Amino acid sequence: xxxxxxxxHVPSPSDDAxxxxxxxxxxxxxxxxxxxxxxxxxQLIIDIxxxxxAAQRNSIRKVYGEAYGEDLLKCLEKELxxxxxxxxLLFTLDPAERDAHLANEATKKFxxxxxxxxxxxxxxxxxxxLNVKKAxxxxxxxxxxxxxxxxxxxxxxxxxxxxxSAFRYEGEEVNMTLAKSxxxxxxxxxxDKHYTDDEVIRIVSTRSKAQLNAxxxxxxTSFGNAINKDLKADPSDEFLKLLRAVIKCLTTxxxxxxxxxxxxxxxxxxxxxxxxxxxxxxxxxxxxxxxEAYQRRNSIPLEQAIAKDTxxxxxxxxxxxxxxGDA
Amino acid sequence: xxxxxxxxHVPSPSDDAxxxxxxxxxxxxxxxxxxxxxxxxxQLIIDIxxxxxAAQRNSIRKVYGEAYGEDLLKCLEKELxxxxxxxxLLFTLDPAERDAHLANEATKKFxxxxxxxxxxxxxxxxxxxLNVKKAxxxxxxxxxxxxxxxxxxxxxxxxxxxxxSAFRYEGEEVNMTLAKSxxxxxxxxxxDKHYTDDEVIRIVSTRSKAQLNAxxxxxxTSFGNAINKDLKADPSDEFLKLLRAVIKCLTTxxxxxxxxxxxxxxxxxxxxxxxxxxxxxxxxxxxxxxxEAYQRRNSIPLEQAIAKDTxxxxxxxxxxxxxxGDA
Numbered sequence: 001x002x003x004x005x006x007x008x009h010v011p012s013p014s015d016d017a018x019x020x021x022x023x024x025x026x027x028x029x030x031x032x033x034x035x036x037x038x039x040x041x042x043q044l045i046i047d048i049x050x051x052x053x054a055a056q057r058n059s060i061r062k063v064y065g066e067a068y069g070e071d072l073l074k075c076l077e078k079e080l081x082x083x084x085x086x087x088x089l090l091f092t093l094d095p096a097e098r099d100a101h102l103a104n105e106a107t108k109k110f111x112x113x114x115x116x117x118x119x120x121x122x123x124x125x126x127x128x129x130l131n132v133k134k135a136x137x138x139x140x141x142x143x144x145x146x147x148x149x150x151x152x153x154x155x156x157x158x159x160x161x162x163x164x165s166a167f168r169y170e171g172e173e174v175n176m177t178l179a180k181s182x183x184x185x186x187x188x189x190x191x192d193k194h195y196t197d198d199e200v201i202r203i204v205s206t207r208s209k210a211q212l213n214a215x216x217x218x219x220x221t222s223f224g225n226a227i228n229k230d231l232k233a234d235p236s237d238e239f240l241k242l243l244r245a246v247i248k249c250l251t252t253x254x255x256x257x258x259x260x261x262x263x264x265x266x267x268x269x270x271x272x273x274x275x276x277x278x279x280x281x282x283x284x285x286x287x288x289x290x291x292e293a294y295q296r297r298n299s300i301p302l303e304q305a306i307a308k309d310t311x312x313x314x315x316x317x318x319x320x321x322x323x324x325g326d327a
Numbered sequence: 328x329x330x331x332x333x334x335x336h337v338p339s340p341s342d343d344a345x346x347x348x349x350x351x352x353x354x355x356x357x358x359x360x361x362x363x364x365x366x367x368x369x370q371l372i373i374d375i376x377x378x379x380x381a382a383q384r385n386s387i388r389k390v391y392g393e394a395y396g397e398d399l400l401k402c403l404e405k406e407l408x409x410x411x412x413x414x415x416l417l418f419t420l421d422p423a424e425r426d427a428h429l430a431n432e433a434t435k436k437f438x439x440x441x442x443x444x445x446x447x448x449x450x451x452x453x454x455x456x457l458n459v460k461k462a463x464x465x466x467x468x469x470x471x472x473x474x475x476x477x478x479x480x481x482x483x484x485x486x487x488x489x490x491x492s493a494f495r496y497e498g499e500e501v502n503m504t505l506a507k508s509x510x511x512x513x514x515x516x517x518x519d520k521h522y523t524d525d526e527v528i529r530i531v532s533t534r535s536k537a538q539l540n541a542x543x544x545x546x547x548t549s550f551g552n553a554i555n556k557d558l559k560a561d562p563s564d565e566f567l568k569l570l571r572a573v574i575k576c577l578t579t580x581x582x583x584x585x586x587x588x589x590x591x592x593x594x595x596x597x598x599x600x601x602x603x604x605x606x607x608x609x610x611x612x613x614x615x616x617x618x619e620a621y622q623r624r625n626s627i628p629l630e631q632a633i634a635k636d637t638x639x640x641x642x643x644x645x646x647x648x649x650x651x652g653d654a
Contacts (some may be wrong), residue, residue, distance in 0.1 A: 144534035165492035206473035
């Protein structure tokens, strides 16, 4: 369930494109930038782009390019700065292109705490992930998998490459015999602290989400703990943290994203990079559920937490995306 | 370049379907099967199905199902037997469904010499392989990758899972710096006999075919041998055989298939399973090149070799697919 609010009567893509173009041009004419024209432009960008769905934004971008011979994204890049710029650019991108962009950034500066690759691999549907791979081919003239395989090492490589390579079955059919036997395999390996065992990686990276759910339910029932509790044996182990995040992202993505938001907001100085990523990627998907999870866990609404932690156009844009106020 | 011959004037799918239906019914009426009616039916099947492309065969199957309430494949299965049956059924299937079927058979009775999974993973284009994975989901309610991962072990698993999971970039762009550095990695690992090293698997399973070609050319130039020569250190090692086949399949598929055909035909009693597979899967793809390679290597035309080694309707069907005689 999306929080994005699209007005009942949406202007045509060419009307939207024209409005944006005029605002850019008006803004450029003002030599000494006045506060008014800057905020007018920002407000217009928010009014239009934060209230159109992916298909509508794609149409605006297409029409804009045809009418004015420039890429709308390049124009936005010229006018905007800082966190507001990143949020607007990311959100305006088509979801598959956006994920390809985020994944490519991640392969360039991969650190063990950079989980975007896992997040994209595990929280998107098989077909969405496939579209990310196609967009990656188109933008970077290579494959996502080869970049991940090339830029990661050791146990991270062993887990992340199959995760991003996966094309999981998406049906609801579940094999209960298999669920039992694989729950036992997982429990045996985890009990022996063989967290990077081939079988653990195989089960987590190839089984359908429905099958994995059945396996983990069986794990819980038969062995007395949720798997993620057993995976907390060494709380400081970075690989175990990633593995827990994988499980969470595959089975309860809204809880995974709630935690990313919570950590981003509670951080000293707050982590706008993560905040922007989660809001722009989930606003059209499951932000309603994420907000519910946030409220439940933190006892304040996400809107309020974001408003307290951010300011200006950036704040307005994020709040619009998570559905605060009217379309 | 395909060898399949489609007549200039192709009957409509419903005409073809009707002809087949009438022949099935006529055949059923004859209680004591006469040689004539059997051979009439076989000839009709060859005349129609061995001379229609994949789209046309799909249409015939669709129209047949709608008109007579039965799957054409099931009807063919009832009427035909043995090698002719398998060849007709495999060829009539849509290419992606056919590969999914072959791959599923392979996961069920995997032996180290069963290379069909590798063959499908390496000789199909990225988009063809993707369609195989989609067909696999649809037919078997699970993913190809999970079955391969589940049913293979050890070094075969380590190589085959990333190969079938790949979605390689298909463009012609090549990074020469990367080609040099990865040629050196390959040479170092092979010199140390680390054939199953992560880096070897990574390069072979993720790089685009164009990039891999550049890397292997560089290998040849810099280190004095083609990689497959260096991979012959231990000729009886089954994993090395598979790795050489992977390289061949990725870089010169027609030579790979020529060898499969040669071994199938020269075998005592000949290997119809392999012969049928190669002819039905390549007739619409690159059989012209495979025939050239066969003639070059064996000094007799493939047609002649197949005619010598097979007989009856099966022979006629294979010869029709490899373009012997008229459409």
